[in-house]
Amino acid sequence: MEDTENIFVKLKDRGSVFENKQLLDPRFLPSHLPHREEQLTSIAKYWIEALNNVTPTDITIYGKTGTGKTATAKIAMNQLKEISLNEDVFIRTEYIRCTDYTTENQVIVRLCQQLGRDVPSRGWTRGEVLNAFRDIFKKNAFGKNMILIVVLDEIDILLKNDGDGLLFTLTRTDNVSILSISNHVEFKKYIGTRVKSSLRDKEMVFPPYGAQQLIDILSERAKLSFKEDTLEDDVIPYCAALAAKIEGDARYALDLLRTTGELADENQSDTVTVSFVDEAKDRIEHDKITDVIVSLPAQQQRVLEAILKLTQKKEEIISGKLYDAYEEISRGDSVSYRRIFDFVNELETLGIISTNTVSRGRGKGRTNIITLQCDTNVLKDALSS
DNA sequence: GCTCCACCGGAATAAAAGGGAA
DNA sequence: TTCCCTTTTATTCCGGTGGAGC
Numbered sequence: 001m002e003d004t005e006n007i008f009v010k011l012k013d014r015g016s017v018f019e020n021k022q023l024l025d026p027r028f029l030p031s032h033l034p035h036r037e038e039q040l041t042s043i044a045k046y047w048i049e050a051l052n053n054v055t056p057t058d059i060t061i062y063g064k065t066g067t068g069k070t071a072t073a074k075i076a077m078n079q080l081k082e083i084s085l086n087e088d089v090f091i092r093t094e095y096i097r098c099t100d101y102t103t104e105n106q107v108i109v110r111l112c113q114q115l116g117r118d119v120p121s122r123g124w125t126r127g128e129v130l131n132a133f134r135d136i137f138k139k140n141a142f143g144k145n146m147i148l149i150v151v152l153d154e155i156d157i158l159l160k161n162d163g164d165g166l167l168f169t170l171t172r173t174d175n176v177s178i179l180s181i182s183n184h185v186e187f188k189k190y191i192g193t194r195v196k197s198s199l200r201d202k203e204m205v206f207p208p209y210g211a212q213q214l215i216d217i218l219s220e221r222a223k224l225s226f227k228e229d230t231l232e233d234d235v236i237p238y239c240a241a242l243a244a245k246i247e248g249d250a251r252y253a254l255d256l257l258r259t260t261g262e263l264a265d266e267n268q269s270d271t272v273t274v275s276f277v278d279e280a281k282d283r284i285e286h287d288k289i290t291d292v293i294v295s296l297p298a299q300q301q302r303v304l305e306a307i308l309k310l311t312q313k314k315e316e317i318i319s320g321k322l323y324d325a326y327e328e329i330s331r332g333d334s335v336s337y338r339r340i341f342d343f344v345n346e347l348e349t350l351g352i353i354s355t356n357t358v359s360r361g362r363g364k365g366r367t368n369i370i371t372l373q374c375d376t377n378v379l380k381d382a383l384s385s
Numbered sequence: 386g387c388t389c390c391a392c393c394g395g396a397a398t399a400a401a402a403g404g405g406a407a
Numbered sequence: 408t409t410c411c412c413t414t415t416t417a418t419t420c421c422g423g424t425g426g427a428g429c
Contacts (some may be wrong), residue, residue: 105389117401120386123429162390319416343416357417359401365415366401 017264017272023225024258026251029074034220035213036068043076043203050091050147056177058199062185063206064247069181072150072176090144095151098158104166108133137175148176155180156187171198208248214240218248218257234274256280289374292350293382302329302342307372308379317370
């Protein structure tokens with residue numbers, strides 16, 4: 001029998017335009033962030049108090065997706081940690097992503113665990129968990145007061161889901177400083193008055209990156225991630241221009257550049273040309289929508305199916321009609337209208353659909369007009385997979 | 386057996402704007 | 408013309424239930 005060629009060997013030997021693709025990964029944290037020096041300095045000016053054994057003031061960071069909020073906060077955390085080792089203080093910085101820990105309880109439990117307390121995620125009462133958390137501040141091996149700086153990323157998600165209980169607890173705990181990061185400016189509407197009074201925070205806004213700034217960011221990364229002379233001159237400016245249009249999103253810009261390189265590899269091209277950028281843009285859009293839809297619960301997929309069906313019939317989609325279509329698809333296994341209302345809202349948050357509430361006048365009440373915001377073919381493919 | 390919490394739905398309340406009375 | 412009424416559905420509030428981790 002003839003030996004089968006090892007597919008990995010074949011793929012491994014194939015050329016690549018990348019020197020180190022990891023550097024373009026959104027999770028990669030560079031040591032230097034172009035055009036965020038000012039914001040980093042601002043955070044440091046507040047946090048430096050910790051080195052004098054004073055709990056720093058709370059900070060709130062606003063900014064759209066991909067404006068460097070998380071990266072800046074993480075760099076500040078690392079640098080503070082580094083310098084505090086040489087000082088006579090006990091500072092802990094902890095990072096929590098509120099999309100992973102969506103309730104007060106989950107965050108406090110997680111903090112306890114990160115700080116070395118063995119707290120189970122279930123089984124203990126709220127009081128027991130809180131006591132364990134507060135105990136951590138009472139005694140420690142060095143006989144020094146611990147200062148805890150908590151970075152709560154995407155805090156708007158937690159506030160919307162669970163209310164302001166977490167902020168209440170944290171602001172009432174001595175020696176805790178909060179840095180909250182939010183995508184939305186209006187997230188404070190979820191904070192009640194009792195918490196507002198104890199949360200005396202400094203606010204910071206991260207502006208979207210401009211096209212030229214995005215060029216700087218991409219150039220810096222591309223230098224190390226691509227092989228020499230593989231990138232055509234126009235590629236980076238074009239990626240930057242596209243990303244600048246989408247609210248100056250650096251994460252998107254990096255994603256675009258990486259996908260463009262991947263397409264060059266797939267086409268076994270030695271150079272990355274502008275023509276791959278447009279293709280990369282389509283692929284990212286397609287993958288993004290597909291990923292979201294595939295991970296949706298079955299009931300929400302059915303709602304989308306109903307929307308797709310009505311869209312294809314070119315009918316105006318109003319909430320009542322949508323529910324009828326949904327019930328028909330569900331064949332008896334349907335949830336209430338009340339649930340569908342939530343689903344529609346979630347789908348809107350995800351950007352798959354948009355809604356517009358209109359009133360039709362006396363005797364006709366009001367309704368939501370729903371429109372699909374993505375390509376019907378992409379949606380169809382995603383639903384059938 | 387205890388706790389958490391995602392999921393669910395009933396009930397109350399709010400909203401919008403054309404129609405009709407004054 | 409102004410202003411209140413009307414209707415229907417959007418939206419909010421809130422409590423129940425059951426699965427899962429401990």
